[in-house]
Amino acid sequence: xxxxxxxxxxxxxxxxxxxxxxxxxxxxxxxxxxxxxxxxxxxxxxxxxxxxxxxxxxxxxxxxxxxxxxxxxxxxxxxxxxxxxxxxxxxxxxxxxxxxxxxxxxxxxxxxxxxxxxxxxxxxxxxxxxxxxxxxxxxxxxxxxxxxxxxxxxxxxxxxxxxxxxxxxxxxxxxxxxxxxxxxxxxxxxxxxxxxxxxxxxxxxxxxxxxxxxxxxxxxxxxxxxxxxxxxxxxxxxxxxxxxxxxxxxxxxxxxxxxxxxx
Numbered sequence: 001x002x003x004x005x006x007x008x009x010x011x012x013x014x015x016x017x018x019x020x021x022x023x024x025x026x027x028x029x030x031x032x033x034x035x036x037x038x039x040x041x042x043x044x045x046x047x048x049x050x051x052x053x054x055x056x057x058x059x060x061x062x063x064x065x066x067x068x069x070x071x072x073x074x075x076x077x078x079x080x081x082x083x084x085x086x087x088x089x090x091x092x093x094x095x096x097x098x099x100x101x102x103x104x105x106x107x108x109x110x111x112x113x114x115x116x117x118x119x120x121x122x123x124x125x126x127x128x129x130x131x132x133x134x135x136x137x138x139x140x141x142x143x144x145x146x147x148x149x150x151x152x153x154x155x156x157x158x159x160x161x162x163x164x165x166x167x168x169x170x171x172x173x174x175x176x177x178x179x180x181x182x183x184x185x186x187x188x189x190x191x192x193x194x195x196x197x198x199x200x201x202x203x204x205x206x207x208x209x210x211x212x213x214x215x216x217x218x219x220x221x222x223x224x225x226x227x228x229x230x231x232x233x234x235x236x237x238x239x240x241x242x243x244x245x246x247x248x249x250x251x252x253x254x255x256x257x258x259x260x261x262x263x
Contacts, residue, residue, distance in 0.1 A: 004053045004056075006049045006050075006052040006053040006055075007049070007050075007053035007110055007113075007114055009045070009049040010046050010047075010049035010050040010053055010106075010110060011107055011110050011111065013042050013043075013045045013046030013049060014046045014050075014081075014103040014104075014106055014107040014110075015107060016042050017039065017042040017043050017046060017099070017103055018099075018100045018103050018104060018107075020038065020039055020042065021039065021096060021099055021100055022100055025096070025097065025100065036092060039088075039092065040088055040089070040092070043085045043088060043099070043103075044085060046081070046085075046103065046106075047078070047081050047082050047085050050078045050081060050106060050110070051078060051082075053110070054074075054075060054078065057071055057075065068113070068117075069256075070109070070112050070113045070116060071113055073109050073112075073113070073256075074106075074109040074110055074112075074113040075135060076109075076135050076138055076139060077105050077106040077109040077110075078106065079135050079136055079138075079139035080102055080105065080106070080138075080139040080142050080143060081102055081103060081105075081106045082139075083136075083139050083140060083143055084098060084099060084102045084143055085099075091170075091178075093169065093170040093174075094170045094174060094175055094178050096169060096170075097146075097150040097153065097169065098143070098146040098147065098149075098150055101146055101149075102143075102146065129196075130193065130196045130197060133189065133192060133193050133196070134193050134197075134255065136189060137186060137189035137190050137192075137193055138251060138252075138255055140182060140185050140186040140189055141183075141186040141190070141219075141223070141247070141248060141251055142248065143182055144179060144182040144183040144186050144244060145244050145245060145248045147175060147178060147179035147182060147183075148179060148240060148241045148244040148245070149241070150175055151172065151175050151176055151179060151236075151237075151240070151241070152237075152238075152241050154169070154172045154175060155172060155237060158172060176236065179240075180227070180230055183223060183226065183227060183244070184227060186223065187220065187223045187224060187227060190216065190219065190220045190223065190251075191220065193216070194213070194216055194217060194220060197212075197213055197216065198213060211254075212254050212255075213254075214254075215250050215251070215253045215254030216250075216251065216254040218250045218254075219247045219248075219250035219251040219254060222243055222246050222247035222250060223243070223244075223247045225243060226240060226243035226244060226247070229243075
């Protein structure tokens with residue numbers, strides 16, 4: 001199979017962007033934040049090329065054709081990259097830590113999609129909107145999880161009274177505020193897909209897929225407890241990270257545990 005040129009360009013731009021930001025995070029030679037314009041240009045070019053590499057895939061989706069599980073994963077990584085990149089127009093600092101993880105995830109998914117055979121997944125056209133919202137929900141919750149890791153990393157440095165690798169990194173309270181906003185958005189989206197998913201499940205009488213709804217519900221409960229705990233008891237630190245990662249594990253099982261979508 002010939003690799004689409006846009007996929008190659010996306011991989012190159014993702015790689016270049018990671019190389020731009022990593023020296024700052026690893027504190028190599030006192031490296032500071034890369035030039036904003038160059039950093040943003042390579043990030044947006046990577047995401048645009050990633051989107052353009054899906055031109056044929058989007059056609060298949062609208063026709064109800066089968067696609068591979070890795071193509072689904074790559075499409076989801078595109079949503080994650082897109083939702084991480086657009087906010088950089090307003091605030092690069094908060095996303096500096098998570099961008100290498102996001103772009104590395106997208107890069108790995110592109111590589112696997114192009115070079116590794118994968119299991120076929122059948123997507124029903126009448127569920128297309130529900131599927132796209134599901135992908136968006138997973139992307140938002142994934143970004144929230146990365147924020148929680150960033151909070152843990154910053155908190156660890158502060159407690160040990162260690163200097164941060166760069167003064168350009170954001171303060172802990174700012175990252176926490178962004179985390180809970182993103183987490184709340186993910187919970188709202190998850191509520192929507194639980195309602196739409198339950199409707200499609202009962203309408204089509206596809207009770208064989210009820211485990212997906214159950215794991216999504218468990219994730220919704222975990223995220224809900226986290227948000228209530230933060231609002232009422234000001235939960236932070238390890239408890240916040242444990243709940244976030246636990247919820248993401250449940251959501252991943254719900255989405256990918258059985259070929260990701262109903263067949």
